[in-house]
Amino acid sequence: DTAVSQTPKYLVTQMGNDKSIKCEQNLGHDTMYWYKQDSKKFLKIMFSYNNKELIINETVPNRFSPKSPDKAHLNLHINSLELGDSAVYFCASSRRGASTDTQYFGPGTRLTVL
């Protein structure tokens, strides 16, 4: 069983569209994250949720809205997609978000905006 899964794996869309990426973890963790890896391979934290509550928002544009229906799911909705949103998006989870916790990453969703 996959610990952290993301759908879809690939997403190709036009500028201006709205799209969502889904993430699920079956590890029983309380904390989930979204990271963005750009074309230069830099990985950057976007959001973190703990028990459905937003705890980290790293000055991401308002067009990005995470939603956590329960602690096993953290979805990412993106409005009015722009060319610069093209990247690989990784979901991750950890037990509590403590300094000692290990983060488990999903396989990534490659978003291409045309």
Next chain:
Amino acid sequence: DAKTTQPNSMESNEEEPVHLPCNHSTISGTDYIHWYRQLPSQGPEYVIHGLTSNVNNRMASLAIAEDRKSSTLILHRATLRDAAVYYCILKIYNQGGKLIFGQGTELSVKP
């Protein structure tokens, strides 16, 4: 911004040990040192972490300098599957567990 400095790339021969260095001169007493790696076309995966003492697990060893301003990830016998980008990360206390990635070290392993 990442608080660690690593060489951009390193090369190793298969079945030989690899020592991946990391400098973190601004580390504070409560920061944990974590290492993750990212294999091609995959998400990052946890390797090891430590605070002050050296650590061993089935994947690697972590040697931490006495002043904690540097650390070294040791792969005891590199395999082709170990070719990846290795990230040394300081996990800061009470910051929600977020990982701040630097540029990492791209390790290539020659057969």
